[in-house]
Amino acid sequence: MGAREDVLVVRRDLLFGGSEWTGFRATGLDELLARVRANYRFRPRSEVEEDPSYQQIIPYIVFRHGDHYLLTRRLRASTEKRLRQLYSLGVGGANEEMRPLPVVADEASVYGYAAENRHMARAFLRGEKPMLTFEDGVEVVQILMAAYMSAQKGQTLEFPPAGLDAFVPDVAKGVWKP
DSSP states (O other): OOOEEEEEEEEHHHHHTTOOOOSOOOSSHHHHHHHHHHHOEEEEHHHHTTOTTEEEOOOEEOOEETTEEOEEEOOTTOSSGGGTTOEEESEEOOOEEEESOOOOTTHHHHTTHHHHHHHHHHHHHHTOOOSSOHHHHHHHHHHHHHHHHHHHHTSOOOSSOTTGGGOOOHHHHTOOOO
């Protein structure tokens, strides 16, 4: 038997209150987030994955720079078999609690690090600019740190938020309390 995997869920009636929607939503998010905070639970994935009375809460970020968007392609070896070789606009995934932490046999390949390193080495050897540069990496870190800052403050922030360069997330300080 595998490890128990818990996912973040909210009962649909408590979350939506009869006003469900499909697609992207850009308004009324503060009320929706308040409902999530007040009613969330971690439940075993096996119990809620196919249960229509629960909504899985899956954080997702779309990265945009001017008129360019981050588009990623899932690896052939992705742990999520149904998503292998598919494209994603942005970054995100299920908010899971794993007990115990799973062992990944070839983590560097499964998570794409080996392919990323191979690409960077080939670009360097060919004298080409890689698909992602150091500056891109800095920008991604800034975006992630702004997301931590936004979560800690419990509010939407303009990017880049004031004080970002000196910001250290509570989780990095070891004082984060969910």
